[in-house]
Amino acid sequence: MQDLDTPSTAALRQLDTPAAVIDLARMRRNIARMQQQADALGVRLRPHAKTSKCAQVVAAQQAAGAQGITVSTLKEAEQFFAQGLTDILYAVSMAPHRLPAALALCRRGCALQILTDSVEGARAIVDFGRQHGHAFEVLIEVDTDGHRSGITPQDDALLAVGRLLHEGGMRLAGVLTHAGSSYDLNAPEALTALAEQERAGCVHAAKRLRAAGLPCPVVSVGSTPTALAAASLQGVTELRAGVYVFFDLVMRNVGVCSEDDIALSVLTTVIGHQADKGWAIVDAGWMAMSRDRGTGRQAQDFGYGQVCTLDGTPMPGWLLSSANQEHGIVSKPDGDPSDVVARLPIGTRLRILPNHACATGAQFPQYQALAPEGGLTAWGRFHGW
Amino acid sequence: MQDLDTPSTAALRQLDTPAAVIDLARMRRNIARMQQQADALGVRLRPHAKTSKCAQVVAAQQAAGAQGITVSTLKEAEQFFAQGLTDILYAVSMAPHRLPAALALCRRGCALQILTDSVEGARAIVDFGRQHGHAFEVLIEVDTDGHRSGITPQDDALLAVGRLLHEGGMRLAGVLTHAGSSYDLNAPEALTALAEQERAGCVHAAKRLRAAGLPCPVVSVGSTPTALAAASLQGVTELRAGVYVFFDLVMRNVGVCSEDDIALSVLTTVIGHQADKGWAIVDAGWMAMSRDRGTGRQAQDFGYGQVCTLDGTPMPGWLLSSANQEHGIVSKPDGDPSDVVARLPIGTRLRILPNHACATGAQFPQYQALAPEGGLTAWGRFHGW
Numbered sequence: 001m002q003d004l005d006t007p008s009t010a011a012l013r014q015l016d017t018p019a020a021v022i023d024l025a026r027m028r029r030n031i032a033r034m035q036q037q038a039d040a041l042g043v044r045l046r047p048h049a050k051t052s053k054c055a056q057v058v059a060a061q062q063a064a065g066a067q068g069i070t071v072s073t074l075k076e077a078e079q080f081f082a083q084g085l086t087d088i089l090y091a092v093s094m095a096p097h098r099l100p101a102a103l104a105l106c107r108r109g110c111a112l113q114i115l116t117d118s119v120e121g122a123r124a125i126v127d128f129g130r131q132h133g134h135a136f137e138v139l140i141e142v143d144t145d146g147h148r149s150g151i152t153p154q155d156d157a158l159l160a161v162g163r164l165l166h167e168g169g170m171r172l173a174g175v176l177t178h179a180g181s182s183y184d185l186n187a188p189e190a191l192t193a194l195a196e197q198e199r200a201g202c203v204h205a206a207k208r209l210r211a212a213g214l215p216c217p218v219v220s221v222g223s224t225p226t227a228l229a230a231a232s233l234q235g236v237t238e239l240r241a242g243v244y245v246f247f248d249l250v251m252r253n254v255g256v257c258s259e260d261d262i263a264l265s266v267l268t269t270v271i272g273h274q275a276d277k278g279w280a281i282v283d284a285g286w287m288a289m290s291r292d293r294g295t296g297r298q299a300q301d302f303g304y305g306q307v308c309t310l311d312g313t314p315m316p317g318w319l320l321s322s323a324n325q326e327h328g329i330v331s332k333p334d335g336d337p338s339d340v341v342a343r344l345p346i347g348t349r350l351r352i353l354p355n356h357a358c359a360t361g362a363q364f365p366q367y368q369a370l371a372p373e374g375g376l377t378a379w380g381r382f383h384g385w
Numbered sequence: 386m387q388d389l390d391t392p393s394t395a396a397l398r399q400l401d402t403p404a405a406v407i408d409l410a411r412m413r414r415n416i417a418r419m420q421q422q423a424d425a426l427g428v429r430l431r432p433h434a435k436t437s438k439c440a441q442v443v444a445a446q447q448a449a450g451a452q453g454i455t456v457s458t459l460k461e462a463e464q465f466f467a468q469g470l471t472d473i474l475y476a477v478s479m480a481p482h483r484l485p486a487a488l489a490l491c492r493r494g495c496a497l498q499i500l501t502d503s504v505e506g507a508r509a510i511v512d513f514g515r516q517h518g519h520a521f522e523v524l525i526e527v528d529t530d531g532h533r534s535g536i537t538p539q540d541d542a543l544l545a546v547g548r549l550l551h552e553g554g555m556r557l558a559g560v561l562t563h564a565g566s567s568y569d570l571n572a573p574e575a576l577t578a579l580a581e582q583e584r585a586g587c588v589h590a591a592k593r594l595r596a597a598g599l600p601c602p603v604v605s606v607g608s609t610p611t612a613l614a615a616a617s618l619q620g621v622t623e624l625r626a627g628v629y630v631f632f633d634l635v636m637r638n639v640g641v642c643s644e645d646d647i648a649l650s651v652l653t654t655v656i657g658h659q660a661d662k663g664w665a666i667v668d669a670g671w672m673a674m675s676r677d678r679g680t681g682r683q684a685q686d687f688g689y690g691q692v693c694t695l696d697g698t699p700m701p702g703w704l705l706s707s708a709n710q711e712h713g714i715v716s717k718p719d720g721d722p723s724d725v726v727a728r729l730p731i732g733t734r735l736r737i738l739p740n741h742a743c744a745t746g747a748q749f750p751q752y753q754a755l756a757p758e759g760g761l762t763a764w765g766r767f768h769g770w
Contacts, residue, residue, distance in 0.1 A: 016482070016483070016486075016770060017480070017482075017770075018770060019770075050710055050711070072672075072710055072711040073711060092656065092668065092711050092712065093656040093657045093666065094656070095402070095654045095656045095668060095731070095732065096731065096732050097401070097402075097654065097732065098401070101401075117657050118657055118658065118731065120730065120731045121656070121657060121731055124731070124732075143659075148659075148666070148709060148712055148714070149657050149659070149666050149712065180709065269480045269482065271477065271478040271479070271480045271506070272478045272502050272503055272506060272534050273503065274528075274533075274534070281478065281533070281534050283477065283480060286677075286744065287457075287747060288770075290675070290676050291675050291676035291677040291678070291741075291744055292671075292676040293676070293678075324533060324565065325435055325457055325743055326435070326457040326458060326477050327477065327533055327534065329533070345505065346480070346481065346503065346505045346506055346509070347480065347481050347482065347509075356676075358710055359671065359676055362672060362748070363747070363769075364769055365768050365769035366769070383750050383768055384748075384749055384750035384751070385401060385402075385403060385404075385673075
């Protein structure tokens with residue numbers, strides 16, 4: 001077996017398991033694809049750093065042409081700002097108690113944009129900003145698909161929030177939407193239709209603000225599926241997407257990537273068997289994979305992940321079918337796994353493609369970045385808030 | 386609202402959110418309960434540290450009478466050994482590539498016990514141990530409920546593994562089993578029956594080894610539900626259990642605790658609403674709660690968690706019904722939530738009881754330990770491997 005090693009598989013044998021491996025060739029291809037899409041549609045790309053929470057991954061996105069980043073926590077903002085990024089959009093509604101931390105970031109030179117979707121939230125920003133003599137740059141969240149937060153484009157509250165921010169002395173930066181319901185689709189035409197709904201709703205909101213005499217320079221839309229499915233982004237200024245950098249099995253089922261595009265996998269070791277049941281027991285349980293079972297409600301259920309050989313080749317029908325904290329069960333639910341002990345002896349190394357790259361990555365303090373020529377580098381990632 | 390604060394709620398208002406809060410009074414009560422159960426049944430208690438991965442929590446368990454700990458990774462073993470614990474059972478089948486790290490721990494003075502459940506695994510231990518002149522202390526994993534790993538008590542492989550280890554110069558420490566299928570039950574009589582099955586199977590395995598002239602000083606059983614339901618542990622020497630230290634909604638549904646026993650909660654802040662839908666949006670998403678939906682297949686489904694007021698009082702019918710990465714949706718699925726904006730205005734702090742304490746705790750770099758008199762202390766926990 002060792003005789004057949006490539007430089008990559010030889011390198012992976014040296015790691016302890018479980019480990020989160022990034023296939024750099026795939027990651028770079030994914031980054032280039034989304035950048036080309038944004039370029040072709042004539043908009044800036046502002047990647048969502050919540051997927052990787054990793055300086056090197058974000059640096060690769062910026063090097064490919066991205067402008068600024070999106071973050072989901074102020075800790076991400078602080079960490080990336082410390083690494084030299086200044087153009088940061090915090091795309092979760094601003095909690096009043098976090099305004100002092102946001103102000104501190106701004107005063108240190110961060111061009112931080114914050115978000116609100118209510119009169120109540122806007123008033124807290126205005127009151128705090130005035131009290132401290134700071135004009136926060138604020139986006140209004142627009143709800144274009146009903147899946148979570150935001151003000152619908154036709155709602156009177158949109159103008160009320162816009163006026164409150166503008167007249168209260170804040171810098172009304174524009175509107176933002178995220179059609180997260182795209183994760184529930186799997187047909188190209190449905191994705192393209194949702195992308196158009198996302199675009200049209202957000203542009204409509206921007207027009208209403210402008211018609212009311214309010215500034216609205218930024219029109220920000222996106223989710224990985226709608227970003228890749230959009231036929232036009234007329235009126236939009238920037239695109240946001242996160243998970244595309246790694247992709248995962250959920251995105252494969254949505255139909256925006258193939259298994260061969262998935263850049264994140266969990267390296268694991270076979271530690272035992274239940275031969276009668278056709279099981280190999282591995283050391284990647286849910287602590288490594290996360291508890292995400294996103295493919296469980298999709299057309300093809302991959303359990304806790306698709307099993308691949310050490311070189312990354314999928315083993316058709318072999319799934320991480322069950323998981324405890326530090327144990328995973330590898331089996332072939334629809335096949336004959338009677339050769340499991342001979343095929344996957346103790347010590348065998350496998351790689352598991354995850355349901356959801358954002359959730360799986362978060363289980364690890366670091367990634368192992370695997371270069372095409374086989375070099376491995378540890379890349380740290382943030383944890384917590 | 387602030388006028389009505391207790392010292393505890395006042396302290397919790399000072400934390401950033403989300404935060405993982407330990408109610409120390411409940412934790413100590415849970416620890417005392419399990420210790421009393423072990424004492425009453427005449428066995429040692431060896432708590433599983435994988436639930437907390439926290440030095441202070443484990444110290445509280447030892448102070449209450451526990452003897453040694455169980456761990457699920459060698460990193461846990463290394464961390465707890467560094468903190469002065471020496472009696473450590475690594476209760477996951479030994480992967481051959483981890484033997485050098487295990488040996489290093491032993492040579493530094495750790496009384497590390499390791500586990501195997503196959504001839505193949507035992508041979509790797511024997512070969513490595515002999516090569517390095519070290520007699521590893523090894524337990525054989527016994528399968529008493531078919532849920533995962535282990536050799537069934539009547540299997541010939543049990544004696545083969547025992548002989549291989551003993552004759553190979555290792556210290557055969559005994560047998561271990563974990564009836565993890567107890568998580569699927571919810572009737573006291575079924576739990577007691579499974580506890581007896583777990584006990585009887587493991588004791589039978591021990592007797593077979595002894596009858597074959599092999600040593601078997603340790604007979605180790607347990608899971609939180611079977612530990613609490615056991616009527617007798619005759620022939621058993623030690624009990625293992627993990628999640629009891631915090632308990633959670635899954636354990637509440639299994640029937641071994643009440644909501645009032647759950648010592649871990651996630652502190653969160655309301656950041657917005659969708660009034661028409663009766664939703665409050667909070668800053669605890671799945672990154673804080675984990676993706677664990679363990680109650681989804683139980684009699685009472687709590688979504689991503691039971692919502693409580695800041696003082697920890699459950700709000701009947703209010704659930705964290707949906708979760709994205711950093712957004713949670715609080716709603717009352719079976720009630721009239723039309724007053725959600727008035728009842729839970731932006732900035733409101735809530736506490737969410739988790740489905741699975743082991744999974745939720747792992748999302749946080751630290752716990753906030755809340756003393757009965759309201760004092761808060763940050764307790765670190767390990768992450769990764």
